[in-house]
Amino acid sequence: MPLLKPLHAGHAPAVLAFELANRAYFAASVPDRGDDFFDRFADRYDALLAEQEAGTCAFHVLVAEDGSVLGRFNLVDIEDRTAEVGYRVAQHIVGRGVATATVRELCQQAAARHGLRTLRAATARRNAASQKVLAKAGFVPVGPAQLDGEQGIWYQRDLMIQPNSAMVPEDRPQEGRGHH
Numbered sequence: 001m002p003l004l005k006p007l008h009a010g011h012a013p014a015v016l017a018f019e020l021a022n023r024a025y026f027a028a029s030v031p032d033r034g035d036d037f038f039d040r041f042a043d044r045y046d047a048l049l050a051e052q053e054a055g056t057c058a059f060h061v062l063v064a065e066d067g068s069v070l071g072r073f074n075l076v077d078i079e080d081r082t083a084e085v086g087y088r089v090a091q092h093i094v095g096r097g098v099a100t101a102t103v104r105e106l107c108q109q110a111a112a113r114h115g116l117r118t119l120r121a122a123t124a125r126r127n128a129a130s131q132k133v134l135a136k137a138g139f140v141p142v143g144p145a146q147l148d149g150e151q152g153i154w155y156q157r158d159l160m161i162q163p164n165s166a167m168v169p170e171d172r173p174q175e176g177r178g179h180h
Contacts, residue, residue, distance in 0.1 A: 002070050002098070004105055007052060007059035011069065012045050015061060018069035018090060025091040029127040030147070051076075058114060062089070062102055071099065073106045078114060085110075085121040087133075094129065103137040111159040119157045124150050131155075 007015075019026075020038065037044065051057040056078055062071035071089035085106065089099045110116040122145035123130040134155045145152035 002062050002064050002102075004060050004062050004073060004102055004109075007048065007061055009049060011061050011063075012042070014063070014067060014069045015045065015072070016041050018072070022088070022090050026088055029129065030088075030124055058083075058109075060106065062098070071102060073102050075106070075110055075114065075116070075119075078116070081115060081117040083110060083114070083116050083119055085119050099129075099133045100136045103133055107137060107157060107159060117159050119159065121155045122147055122152050123155065124152045126150075127152075 005011075016038075019033070019041075023032070026032070048057070048059055052059050056076075058075040058078065060073045061069045062073060064070050069090070070093055071087060073087045074085070075083040076086060077084050085103065087099060087103060087106070089102075107119060110119055119139070120142075121134055121139060123134065124147050131153065137157070139155035139157040141153050142156045143154045145154045
């Protein structure tokens with residue numbers, strides 16, 4: 001079963017493999033990171049770890065049992081109990097609910113571990129799959145966005161700092177379902 005884990009230095013080779021293997025797939029729905037991202041990956045990765053250590057970001061990887069990275073799920077620009085959510089999942093697991101379930105888990109962690117109250121996410125207008133994930137995870141559209149010159153949509157989800165409050169109703173365990 002895949003696990004959402006905080007990013008650490010040891011994940012670097014698996015993260016790079018994930019990004020390279022899915023580069024063309026990602027570029028079909030979001031602006032491409034460009035060759036410079038891959039040429040300077042080690043430096044950029046170290047910078048991410050420094051941002052995480054400083055508490056301005058919380059980076060996560062969804063790791064398969066074999067150690068491969070299935071997705072990246074991040075809280076960036078953490079400030080004033082607010083953060084921006086970013087995520088991407090491997091092409092071979094798309095359509096199985098993995099992104100939605102993991103974004104929901106990230107929302108729970110954002111409230112419980114980081115004390116966040118509001119999450120925002122931007123998606124390109126052409127990225128219907130990401131819009132669907134955000135809606136299923138309890139985000140609502142709040143206005144237009146610009147993503148590297150491309151038209152997009154901002155989404156927002158408000159979290160309350162209470163037990164289970166980061167969950168939308170469908171996230172909460174249902175009494176009487178599957179328990180005898």
